[in-house]
Amino acid sequence: SQQGEEDPQALSIQEGENATMNCSYKTSINNLQWYRQNSGRGLVHLILIRSNEREKHSGRLRVTLDTSKKSSSLLITASRAADTASYFCATDPLGAGSYQLTFGKGTKLSVIP
């Protein structure tokens, strides 16, 4: 069953604007990860935030995690046309025993030049 759910399903913005995507999940987690998928390619890892962290930055990416609300957000600042892709959150459920990342359905981001 899907653990994470991204919102919105699709997002279209102008180049230079900021893009925010949200992820909600159902059970307690070890960590939450964000991945990017360009059309026709595999997923690429962007950032991992542990359950005891609240915010993490990597370049133009900012991820927040609110474990009390079971939600996370990914902010891409000063977007570029090359950021056009689908973005997925993935959760590592606490107590799963082995590493079993579960993915949401993704947010499709279009950045218009």
Added chain:
Amino acid sequence: NAGVTQTPKFQVLKTGQSMTLQCAQDMNHEYMSWYRQDPGMGLRLIHYSVGAGITDQGEVPNGYNVSRSTTEDFPLRLLSAAPSQTSVYFCASSPRRSYNSPLHFGNGTRLTVT
């Protein structure tokens, strides 16, 4: 390093045929896994392995077999293909079997079953 390599890139099968999707990684990763990606469904875990000789089922294992005889290779076998197995299949690996370790993905195999 080539990373995670999947072959073939595309495959068309008839219902009832069998085939093996190949996955190889050259990063000496302990953990390997197979996902399928369907429109509107996200990625779902089929099988995974935490090391050579060890495999386990994920969320949607029915109709698929795996084996892990070496650290590098993790093939996925379709025993008798069905149209419901039309999907894009991704292999992924990770340095450690434990959590807090990102996945490295291959570029996928697009399978159509007619």
